[in-house]
Amino acid sequence: MNTKTLIATVVCGLLIAAPAPAQQFVPSKVDVAFNRYYTHGEINAIMREIARAYPKLVKIEKIGESRNGRDMLVAIVTNSETGSDRDKPAMWMDGNVHGNEIQAAEAVLYTLWYATKEFGNNEMLTSLLDNTALYLLPSQNPDGRDYWFEHPNTPHSSRAGQRPVDNDGDGLFDEDGYDDLDGDGMITQMWVRDPDGRWRRNIDDPRIFERVPADKKGEWTNLGWEGIDNDGDGRINEDGIGSDDMNRNWPSDWQPNHVQFGAGEYPFSNPEPRAIGMFILDHPNIAAAQSYHNTGGMILRGPGADYRGSEYPPEDNRVYDELGRVGEDLLPYYNYWIIWKDLYTVHGGFVNWTAEGLGIFSFTNELWTSGKYFQEDENRPNSEQMMRFRDLLQFGKDFTPYTEVEHPEYGTVLVGGVNKWGSRNTPTFMLEEDSHRNFGFSMFHADQMPQIRFGEVDVKQLGDGVWSVTAEVRNDRIIPTRSGLAARKGIGRNDLFLCEPGRGDVVAAGMLESWRDTSMDEVRHEPHRVQVESGVPSRGSVICRFIIAGNAGDDVTLRYLAEKARDIETVVRLED
Secondary structure, rough: OOOOHHHHHHHHHHHOOOHHHHOOOOOOOOOOOOOOOOHHHHHHHHHHHHHOOOOOOOEEEEHHHHHHHHEEEEEEEEEEEEEEEEOOOOEEEOOOOOOOOHHHHHHHHHHHHHHHHHHHHHHHHHHHHHEEEEEEEEOHHHHHHHHHHOOOOOOOOOOOHHHOOOOOOOOOOEOOOOOOOOOOOOEEEEEEEOOOOOOOEOOOOOEEEEOOOOOOOOEEEEEEEEEOOOOOOOOOOOOOOOOOOOHHOOOHHHOOOOOEEEEOOOOOOOHHHHHHHHHHHHHOOOOEEEEOOOOOEEEEEEOOOOOOOOOEEHHHHHHHHHHHHHHHHHOOOOOOEEHHHHOOOOOOOOHHHHHHHHEEEEEEEOOOHHHHHHHOOOOOOOOHHHHHHHHHHOOOOOOOEEEEEEEEEOOOEEEEEEEOOOOOOOOHHHHHHHHHHHHHHHHHHHOOOOOOEEEEEEEEEOOOEEEEEEEEEEOOOOOOOOOOOHHOOOOOOOEEEEEEEEEOOEEEEEEEOOOOOOOOOOOOOOOOOEEEEEOOOOEEEEEEEEEEOOOOOOOOEEEEEOOOOOEEEEEEEOOO
């Protein structure tokens, strides 16, 4: 099946698998609006309500608490009537690793809400929850999220965790952060008149500041974000709340703070990554991972650093490329990129740990992109275009009018401009569409986790009381049962191909390259229990031959066990 066919399958399955009239509106047992944002407490309450409404599909597990005591809840989503979540391939999904990247949590919450309401109505999503499991954590950084809502912030602040840190080395902690000088509940820009300044105000719209040419003089100087020198060291806003970056605190390629700012004291030093890490390590059935961030419109995958590229085998790169290119089709204005090559170097990142440390096929999606503002294939909108968007579609909600404020150091300054809602977060009227498109990509990713089955099985009598049983196990999905990286680094348990005669013994066994092979790669120890180190490949198969000492009419049980796929079993009879 080619990529375009797969895309059509996904779209049809997600959108029109059921009769059209029924699909126009499938009500949920829990009403959730996706044209607004929620606090962490509200998200947890919604998760619990959905779990109560769909007890056969959802179980809520508290995996830990944030540094400031907020519950971290994972929704375990699967059809419990078709088996335990641990017996199925699973996708981990989270968001909001950076506190200000709020729409990431809504995208995860949307997944929980939409998948549960569509179960039993949509054929593809019903099959998905019958055969796989989802582990959903809306916010990796609940303290940072709530601080962003509850306090004056810029679009970019409240990114880090809440561990107090002495950023300026004066022996004090978090003593010189932002100051809301105009009292509007936002942190915006400060400007001061300056005859030698490098900025001027737009003649048609004075809300817009423009840089002047190098050979000209302006009228204004930008002083940065609102603030004063709270600790008297001559600097402003240099020691705000927190500094550990939750996306730099993971074990794979972790580097200390002087190499990777925000790394924390050591891998898993923060309680939030540690709780997540313990859950993931306790669930080796996780075959796919999706972490949601903002902004930029990107489908990112590892490696995070160029020198880690050699760890990714070609067969893994092909899997990533096929999944990522489908994502580009489903997500307009998004680019499928490699983290270090197309964005910047990241040491100790979450998806680097899941991919490089655990062999899980992992993506980070940056959820918002400037191309979505006007739905046009063009470069980033200029200042005039953005002001039109803010005026005509946002009705001024994301722009604070300039006011004069007396500053203790700079005198009269102008304070105002784009506020914390104005650049990184998806406008609320567009939130549901972006959440749904990312949900579609992630469900495609989840649907491509390995699904194995027995293919051809051949039984032959080789002599008196001696038989060969040759069996094929097929994987119809893009993701293999073991990534090439996991096989190369010995991560996790090898797949196992078991042959269990009701009577008699397995005296020899080995893997075949193809059905045409007359010789096999002999297993010298425990021939009834063949370890398949490379697993079942992407849209491929493995073939194993067992030589059995037994009698005609004996039953033989064949089983294939894989950490990242549902175990399968079949019974054959020794007869020609």
